[in-house]
Amino acid sequence: MSRTFGEIVCWAQRRLGGAGIEGARQEARWLVAGLMDIEPGELITRDRDPAPAGFAAKLDPLLRRRAVGEPLAYLTGNTEFYGRIFKTDARALIPRDDSECVVELAFELMPAGETLGVADLGTGSGCLLVSLLTGHPWTRGTGVDLSAEALSLARENAALNSVEAKADFFAGSWADWTGWGEVDLIISNPPYIASDIIETLDRDVRDYEPRLALDGGPDGLDAYREIIVLGAEKMKPGAWLVLEIGYDQKAAVTALLEAAGWTGILHRRDLGGNDRAVAAQRPVG
Ligand SMILES: C[S@@+](CC[C@H](N)C(=O)[O-])C[C@H]1O[C@@H](n2cnc3c(N)ncnc32)[C@H](O)[C@@H]1O
Numbered sequence: 670m671s672r673t674f675g676e677i678v679c680w681a682q683r684r685l686g687g688a689g690i691e692g693a694r695q696e697a698r699w700l701v702a703g704l705m706d707i708e709p710g711e712l713i714t715r716d717r718d719p720a721p722a723g724f725a726a727k728l729d730p731l732l733r734r735r736a737v738g739e740p741l742a743y744l745t746g747n748t749e750f751y752g753r754i755f756k757t758d759a760r761a762l763i764p765r766d767d768s769e770c771v772v773e774l775a776f777e778l779m780p781a782g783e784t785l786g787v788a789d790l791g792t793g794s795g796c797l798l799v800s801l802l803t804g805h806p807w808t809r810g811t812g813v814d815l816s817a818e819a820l821s822l823a824r825e826n827a828a829l830n831s832v833e834a835k836a837d838f839f840a841g842s843w844a845d846w847t848g849w850g851e852v853d854l855i856i857s858n859p860p861y862i863a864s865d866i867i868e869t870l871d872r873d874v875r876d877y878e879p880r881l882a883l884d885g886g887p888d889g890l891d892a893y894r895e896i897i898v899l900g901a902e903k904m905k906p907g908a909w910l911v912l913e914i915g916y917d918q919k920a921a922v923t924a925l926l927e928a929a930g931w932t933g934i935l936h937r938r939d940l941g942g943n944d945r946a947v948a949a950q951r952p953v954g
Contacts, residue, residue, distance in 0.1 A: 671719045671720055671721075671722060672719070672720055672725065673716060673717050673718060673719055673720065674701060674705070674712065674715050674716055674717075674718055674719075674720050674724075675716035675717060677701055677720050677724065677725055677728065678694075678697050678698055678701050678712070678716070679697075680725070681697035681700060681701060681728060681732055682694045682697040684697075684732045684736065685697055685732065685735060685736065687736075688735070688736035688737075690735060690736070695709075696735065696741055698712055699741065699745060700728060700731050700732070700735070700741075700744060700745070701728065703744075703745045703746075704724065704727055704728055704731075731744045738871075738872040738873050738876055738877065739873070739877055740757075740763055740873045740874075740877055740878070742757040742763045743757060743758055743759060743763075743877065745757075746758065748763060748764055750764035750766075750768070750769070750796045750800065751769050751772050751796070751800040751804070753799065753800065753803060753830050754829065754830075755794050755795070755796050755799070755826050755829070755830075756794070756822060756825055756826055756829060757794065758822065759877065759878075759879070760794075760816070760818035760819055760821060760822040760879075761793040761794040761816070761818070761819040761822045761823070761879065761882065762793045762794065762819075762878055762879065762882040762883075763794070763878065764793075764794055764796035766939075766940065767913075767939040767940075767941065767943070767945055768796065768797065768858055768913055768945075769939075769940075770937050770938065770939045770940070770945050770946050771797065771856065771858060771911060771912075771913045771937075771945065771946040772797060772800045772801065772804070772856070773937070773946075774911055774935065774937045774946045774948050775787075775797075775801060775854060775856050775909075775911045775948075776801075776804060776805065777935075778854060778909045778911065778948060779801070779805050779808070779853075779854060781805070782807060783807060784807045784808070784809075785805065785807065785808045785809075785852075785853045785854060786808070786809055786810070786811075786851055786852040786853050786854075787801050787802075787808055787809070787810040787811075787852055787853065787854045787855070787856065788810060788811040788812075788813060788846075788848060788849075788852045788854075788855045788856070789801070789810065789811070789812045789813065789855075789856050789857065790813050790843040790846075790855060790856075790857040790859065790896060791813065791814055791815075791843070791857055791858060791859045791860070791882075791892070792812030792813060792814050792819065792820070792823045792838070793814065793816075793819050793822075793823065793858075793882055794819070794822050794823060794826055795812055795822065795823030795824070795826040795827055795836075796826070797856050797857075797858060798810050798811075798812045798823065798827070798836060798856070799823075799826050799827055799830045799832055799836070801856065802827075802830075802832040802835050802836060803830055803831075803832055808835065809835045809836075809837075810835065810836055810837075810852075811836070811837050811838065811839055811846075811848055811852070812827075812836060812837075812838045812839070813838070813839045813841070813843050813846045814838075814839075814840065815840075815841060815842050815881060816879065816881055816882075817840050818879075819879070819882075820838050820840050823838060824836075824838060843857075843895070843896060843899065844895060844899065849899060849900065849903035849904055850903050850904065850905055851905075852904070852908065853905075853907075853908050853909070854908060854909045854910075854911065855896075855900060855904065855908070855909070855910050855911070856911045856912075857892075857896055857910075857911070857912055857913070858912075858913035859885065859892030859893065859896060859912070859913075860881065860882055860883050860884050860885045860891075860892055861885040861889045861890070861892065861893070861913075861914065861915045861918060862883045862884060862885055862889055862915070863885060863886070863887060863888055863889035864884050864885075864886060864887055865887075866889070867880070867883055867884060870883075888921075889915060889918065890918070890921055890922070890925070893912065893914075893918075893921075893922050893925055894925060896910070896912070897910070897922075897925045897926055897929050897931070898929055900929075900931075900951070901929040901930055901931060901951070904951050905951065906951050906952060906953045907950065907951060907953045908950070908951050909948055909949070909950050909951075910926075910931065910948065910949050910950075910951075911946065911947075911948040912946070912947050912948070913945060913946060914944060914945060914946065914947055916943035916944055916945070917944075918944070919936060919944040919947065922947050923936075923947060926947070926949045930952065931949035931950065931951065931952075932949065932950055932951075932952050933948075933949060933950040934947065934948070934949045935947070935948045935949075
């Protein structure tokens with residue numbers, strides 16, 4: 670007799686729990702719902718339905734991949750960020766909930782109804798850029814990334830969220846991008862993990878997510894030093910720089926901004942209560 674979806678969820682939960690995955694039940698439900706192409710919340714109404722032949726065999730390779738640490742978002746192929754769906758795979762960092770407060774801070778600085786130019790330095794999956802373009806319909810924007818793979822994913826996510834006509838992309842370093850002086854606001858979540866901390870991260874991150882997206886140099890601040898100085902030299906008066914920071918980098922990044930002459934410095938915390946976003950303005954006069 671074939672197993673029900675509820676029984677399959679329990680079986681998957683045991684497999685994931687046995688492999689040391691925290692939140693094994695919830696992950697089992699997400700994977701099963703993903704294969705059924707339904708929302709996880711709908712599973713409760715299908716728990717007693719018999720699963721079709723071969724369902725467990727399709728789930729099995731996903732459980733094996735998750736058991737060795739491959740991120741869940743690579744297996745489901747998408748994640749939600751700021752209320753929208755983004756494709757996720759090994760081409761770029763998986764969007765994090767923590768980054769939503771960085772988008773919120775940018776919106777505080779973007780007057781409604783005004784046509785604005787924005788850029789996202791180190792755009793990765795495109796989650797920050799796409800969120801700005803969808804949430805502020807008058808805006809056009811550029812995503813910049815050194816990784817051609819990341820940019821291909823960002824392009825797909827712009828199309829998935831119907832903002833491809835308002836987005837363009839620059840493949841290369843932010844140091845070589847020539848648009849600094851043309852935009853009103855730059856958002857960036859640069860790599861900010863100190864190099865020797867990377868080996869101590871969870872294996873899901875350490876072994877699977879792109880190193881280029883994580884490694885911020887010996888003290889984690891290399892990208893901030895570059896972006897803060899380039900922005901101070903090249904951005905127009907009155908333009909804003911909005912940065913995601915590590916939970917322990919508020920003082921260091923604020924000092925870099927002050928030393929480079931930025932003003933009006935603002936800070937925000939993420940939902941976990943950690944310092945996570947900093948904004949600063951080029952002096953107007
Ligand atoms: C922490 S990830 C952020 C990705 C995405 N913005 C997000 O918030 O999920 C940093 C990104 O910066 C890119 N990057 C690193 N160094 C860069 C550089 N010098 N110029 C442009 N992009 C760079 C990496 O390829 C990576 O996609």
